[in-house]
Amino acid sequence: MCPEHIIELMHQYLDEEIDPEKEQILREHLRSCKECEIIFNELKKTVAFVKSISNMQAPADFTAHVLARLPKEKKKVLAARLLRNHPFLSAASLFVVLMMGSLFSTWSQDREFSVTNQKNLVVKNNTVIVPKGEVVKGDVVVRNGKLKIEGEIQGDVTVIHGEKYLASAGHVTGQIDEVNEVFDWIWYQMKKSAKEVTGFFEQ
Amino acid sequence: MDAIIKKRIKQVIKGDQDAFGEIVEIYKNSVYQLCFRMLGNSHEAEDIAQETFLRAYVNIKSFNQDLKFSTWLFRIATNLCIDRLRKKKPDYYLDAEVAGSEGLTMYSQIPSDTPLPETELESLELQEIVQKEILKLPEKYRSAIVLKYIEDLSLNEISEILELPLGTVKTRIHRGREALRQQLRYV
Ligand SMILES: [Zn+2]
Numbered sequence: 409m410c411p412e413h414i415i416e417l418m419h420q421y422l423d424e425e426i427d428p429e430k431e432q433i434l435r436e437h438l439r440s441c442k443e444c445e446i447i448f449n450e451l452k453k454t455v456a457f458v459k460s461i462s463n464m465q466a467p468a469d470f471t472a473h474v475l476a477r478l479p480k481e482k483k484k485v486l487a488a489r490l491l492r493n494h495p496f497l498s499a500a501s502l503f504v505v506l507m508m509g510s511l512f513s514t515w516s517q518d519r520e521f522s523v524t525n526q527k528n529l530v531v532k533n534n535t536v537i538v539p540k541g542e543v544v545k546g547d548v549v550v551r552n553g554k555l556k557i558e559g560e561i562q563g564d565v566t567v568i569h570g571e572k573y574l575a576s577a578g579h580v581t582g583q584i585d586e587v588n589e590v591f592d593w594i595w596y597q598m599k600k601s602a603k604e605v606t607g608f609f610e611q
Numbered sequence: 612m613d614a615i616i617k618k619r620i621k622q623v624i625k626g627d628q629d630a631f632g633e634i635v636e637i638y639k640n641s642v643y644q645l646c647f648r649m650l651g652n653s654h655e656a657e658d659i660a661q662e663t664f665l666r667a668y669v670n671i672k673s674f675n676q677d678l679k680f681s682t683w684l685f686r687i688a689t690n691l692c693i694d695r696l697r698k699k700k701p702d703y704y705l706d707a708e709v710a711g712s713e714g715l716t717m718y719s720q721i722p723s724d725t726p727l728p729e730t731e732l733e734s735l736e737l738q739e740i741v742q743k744e745i746l747k748l749p750e751k752y753r754s755a756i757v758l759k760y761i762e763d764l765s766l767n768e769i770s771e772i773l774e775l776p777l778g779t780v781k782t783r784i785h786r787g788r789e790a791l792r793q794q795l796r797y798v
Pocket residue numbers: 410411414437441442443444445
């Protein structure tokens with residue numbers, strides 16, 4: 409039986425991490441040992457086989473399918489694009505912004521941490537956690553704090569003035585919204601108060 | 612390349628989904644392939660590959676720009692594949708650790724000198740044979756082997772993707788290579 413360290417040297421060789429003296433030892437051994445030579449050739453063949461299957465392409469329309477699954481585009485980008493394409497809207501939106509002017513003050517004053525009250529939500533300092541394996545039912549709104557989603561939320565998520573993190577095992581069935589700027593805030597208020605207006609903008 | 616990605620990421624953070632579409636175009640083949648080789652089924656591979664990009668989009672603000680974007684993306688994909696495999700896993704499985712034999716798995720106890728039957732060999736393309744053997748690897752060896760040989764990544768990148776020490780990655784690749792050798796030697 410050959411010393412185990414010869415096999416180890418073969419792996420170092422295949423990882424391209426063998427130093428010259430050791431490579432010398434390996435080569436000398438292979439010359440004198442048929443059994444190891446066979447193993448070494450089999451290993452090299454295995455690597456070549458595995459490498460040979462590495463040319464796959466994603467299915468057609470893959471990108472379109474991904475984009476279709478993304479949460480709704482950030483409203484300000486969408487709005488900017490709308491305004492660019494439909495200039496008459498700028499007059500209308502200016503009016504809306506003026507109407508909503510009073511909201512600026514609520515935005516800057518409202519800095520208290522708060523969260524909707526639901527079963528299975530864990531609150532630590534200003535961080536709200538949906539623990540792994542737990543299901544939270546209904547829409548979750550977090551203000552001025554963080555939201556970590558490790559379990560599942562069956563509903564929409566809105567984070568106002570904060571951050572959210574969706575862990576790899578986490579899942580949200582509804583829409584995810586982050587409101588961090590005045591524009592988003594106005595939008596959020598509009599959505600809450602005037603569904604027909606947002607319906608028009610979101611088309 | 613990296614400069615373009617960084618620029619696109621900034622646009623995505625501002626909410627531009629067209630920019631994200633360009634990122635998807637760049638990485639879709641490698642992410643899809645990683646998922647396909649891990650899961651062995653094109654339907655699931657497409658689902659998990661899409662989910663990978665979805666997670667990347669939603670979590671883009673938490674992406675650490677010191678990391679290569681591909682490293683982060685492959686990490687998300689690998690984790691999702693492993694989650695998926697675990698959900699499907701029956702109670703005992705090839706990579707269940709055998710009690711009292713650290714590092715030894717059921718896999719390494721299966722007699723290795725059983726080549727595929729002759730007829731099966733003839734009917735399967737080499738590609739399919741290799742894919743089949745990769746799928747028989749325990750998931751921890753499989754991910755290392757796929758990242759190394761299918762994605763052609765360095766050991767260092769693999770160690771960053773899997774968030775494992777370099778030594779552990781090497782051991783997994785060695786064991787994976789050895790298991791594949793035993794299965795593919797007669798092909
Ligand atoms: Zn020998």
